[in-house]
Amino acid sequence: MNLTEKQISLFRTLSIIAGIFTMVIAFTMIMSLIQLKSSDPLSSPALVAVYEQFDRDPDNAANAEYVRSLDLVARKAYFTARWQLETGSYLLVIGAALFVLFRWLTYSNEPLIKSKLPPKPVLTESRDRNRSYLVISASAVVVLAVISSFILRPLLPDPGRAGREKVSSSGPAGELPVPDEINFPTFRGAGSRGIAAGEGYPVEWNGNTGENIRWKIPVPKHGKSSPVIWGDKIFLTGADGSALEIYCIDKNTGNILWTGSGSDFPGASAETPESDQEAGMAVPTPAVTEGTVVAIFGNGNLVAYDHDGKLLWATNLGVPEHMYGYSSSLLIWKDLVIIQYDSDTRLAVIAIDLKSGKIRWETPRRGRAVNSSPVLASFEGIPQVIINGSPEVTAFEASTGKEVWTVPGVKNDVAVSPAFNKNFVYVSANYEKLIAIKAGKAPVVAWEDNTYTPDVSSPAATDEFLFISDGTGGIACYDAGSNKVLWENYFSEPFYASPVIADGKVYFLDRKGVMHIVKAAGTYELISQPELGEDADCTPAFSEKRIYIRGINNLYCISND
Structure with missing residues (x-):
């Protein structure tokens, strides 16, 4: 694909924007993961305390309503954060893909443009080399940001999966209701x-x-x-x-x-x-x-x-x-x-x-x-x-x-x-x-x-x-x-x-x-x-x-x- 110098300049700018976008999303995700890891809303001392109080007096209607409200807020906060992190993962992939695409379009066409220009002084060539090093470094940072965010994602606290030993399913088995091909006698059979x-x-x-x-x-x-x-x-x-x-x-x-x-x-x-x-x-x-x-x-x-x-x-x-x-x-x-x-x-x-x-x-x-x-x-x-x-x-x-x-x-x-x-x-x-x-x-x-x-x-x-x-x-x-x-x-x-x-x-x-x-x-x-x-x-x-x-x-x- 042969591009004009103006188009190459546009893609160069877009690659910079995509790179910055990707790094910001990755940094935000990593910080959110660290924050959730250190202060899980589902395990907050306040929530644990009201759970314990409710367990001691489950028939207290006012206490039950308070527990329900507080628990609902905590659960919504947790699952909202989880959704944001999962969405952020996809945004990272999109941002990184756009960054790679725009960089490829820029670098694959720059030699064509350079061949039509007069030779550059040594100082300019040195500046170009420094810019190339900067681009390569930025690319590495973007890739590392994407990889690290996905590696850290499983560290999202999940109390529902923790603290329980696996229980064997062996032992006396229960007798199950036998479904009938003709009769469907109750809700769900x-x-x-x-x-x-x-x-x-x-x-x-x-x-x-x-x-x-x-x-x-x-x-x-x-x-x-x-x-x-x-x-x-x-x-x-x-x-x-x-x-x-x-x-x-x-x-x-x-x-x-x-x-x-x-x-x-x-x-x-x-x-x-x-x-x-x-x-x-x-x-x-x-x-x-x-x-x-x-x-x-x-x-x-x-x-x-x-x-x-x-x-x-x-x-x-x-x-x-x-x-x-x-x-x-x-x-x-x-x-x-x-x-x-x-x-x-x-x-x-x-x-x-x-x-x-x-x-x-x-x-x-x-x-x-x-x-x-x-x-x-x-x-x-x-x-x-x-x-x-x-x-x-x-x-x-x-x-x-x-x-x-x-x-x-x-x-x-x-x-x-x-x-x-x-x-x-x-x-x-x-x-x-x-x-x-x-x-x-x-x-x-x-x-x-x-x-x-x-x-x-x-x-x-x-x-x-x-x-x-x-x-x-x-x-x-x-x-x-x-x-x-x-x-x-x-x-x-x-x-x-x-x-x-x-x-x-x-x-x-x-x-x-x-x-x-x-x-x-x-x-x-x-x-x-x-x-x-x-x-x-x-x-x-x-x-x-x-x-x-x-x-x-x-x-x-x-x-x-």
């Missing part, structure tokens, strides 16, 4: 584990064109509850103010078979308590078993219907007081309906007799109200209801409500339900940390990490892998037995729906209704990204090679046939 049985589920569809959309129906009333399935029937809920409803829908045709009321019974509450306005009163997902479906709403109304639409029983558990509203989904274990009841004035796990609607047992819980949902697992031969609370993770014996084990958990606003496999229980909260617990009568925190901390979407785990999606658009796969991130990827939209593992794949549904389908493996492989055509926050249900997704307005049946 059997045991609320996030795993579906069967194979042949679609990986391509388009809600706008109708590709692989077997049917699509409008849901009569708004709600964020996810669909559940028993046999040929789908159940989900909706609400409009104090008008609460449960719907039974034919799985094959999309016809609404019947609508049941969640508010028209003696003793029903007509209140619409404070809640997140975007969520509403129909956030908890119902639970269904042979012959009976049970639904709970944001005002504590609890109703049970048979599969033909007959009201079996109804009661009100008391109106929950919670700034974000009540959102915990139901479980059914044998003849018991398991309820995680969270209110600012009452924290409990409750078992209701499936046939009569009477309370069989109720166990108070410590801490403060959260928005997670319980899971049902079995460790050491004991079926357990496990709750990601604040500040504790607690397991209760499903048959009696007796507390089996508890460990310190997360302290922020908790909306993420636990994930589990035969060895570990995993819990998290946004801006805080991910915790893996070796479950049992003597539980041990196996490892912690704060790289990925989902805020609404709940993880799903196999014995080998833990899959996570978060509110920033990130998805990740961890080694289930350690805090090693095996792969990670970022998309433009956040995730509220929880991932579901099915047929060797993980289905991640973002808030715009795009499903990101990846291989359920330790290496990242994106299979497809089909679009629903409308926003979606609800977790899909899987049954007999079909996927059922509730969008913001419609319910979809997606099928290859």
Whole structure:
């Protein structure tokens, strides 16, 4: 490329600017790393002190609010600094690349210009040599700055990865809920584990064109509850103010078979308590078993219907007081309906007799109200209801409500339900940390990490892998037995729906209704990204090679046939 002297002068100037830019970014990054290394906001004495005070008195509401606020500020400061450092790394590469490009353009053309000029005096040649030495030195400084910043980057303090010994996954394994190819009975499937049985589920569809959309129906009333399935029937809920409803829908045709009321019974509450306005009163997902479906709403109304639409029983558990509203989904274990009841004035796990609607047992819980949902697992031969609370993770014996084990958990606003496999229980909260617990009568925190901390979407785990999606658009796969991130990827939209593992794949549904389908493996492989055509926050249900997704307005049946 032959350039004019003016162009060469321009590129020479641009190379100087790029070099200065790169050195400034590198210096700023190095100083920030040193500062974070010496004064980590997550380990500040003030934060540690309030944590200790909160651990001594977890039921103090005022103290809890102060801890939450201070912790949130510290977490935001940490993750903002981390984002700035990661962004700075890319800026360094760009700046260095531009510097090299502009220097190459300058030096590759300077001989052409010099050949056309008269010979220079010795003094001028000496000045040029000095300038060349200066350029070479500056180039070396830029390269060293880039290298050193990347070397120092891993030194960023990460308390979630420190101070824990690796715990072996050997020992008595837990018994896992068995997914059913036909029935998808609770939020996230059997045991609320996030795993579906069967194979042949679609990986391509388009809600706008109708590709692989077997049917699509409008849901009569708004709600964020996810669909559940028993046999040929789908159940989900909706609400409009104090008008609460449960719907039974034919799985094959999309016809609404019947609508049941969640508010028209003696003793029903007509209140619409404070809640997140975007969520509403129909956030908890119902639970269904042979012959009976049970639904709970944001005002504590609890109703049970048979599969033909007959009201079996109804009661009100008391109106929950919670700034974000009540959102915990139901479980059914044998003849018991398991309820995680969270209110600012009452924290409990409750078992209701499936046939009569009477309370069989109720166990108070410590801490403060959260928005997670319980899971049902079995460790050491004991079926357990496990709750990601604040500040504790607690397991209760499903048959009696007796507390089996508890460990310190997360302290922020908790909306993420636990994930589990035969060895570990995993819990998290946004801006805080991910915790893996070796479950049992003597539980041990196996490892912690704060790289990925989902805020609404709940993880799903196999014995080998833990899959996570978060509110920033990130998805990740961890080694289930350690805090090693095996792969990670970022998309433009956040995730509220929880991932579901099915047929060797993980289905991640973002808030715009795009499903990101990846291989359920330790290496990242994106299979497809089909679009629903409308926003979606609800977790899909899987049954007999079909996927059922509730969008913001419609319910979809997606099928290859």
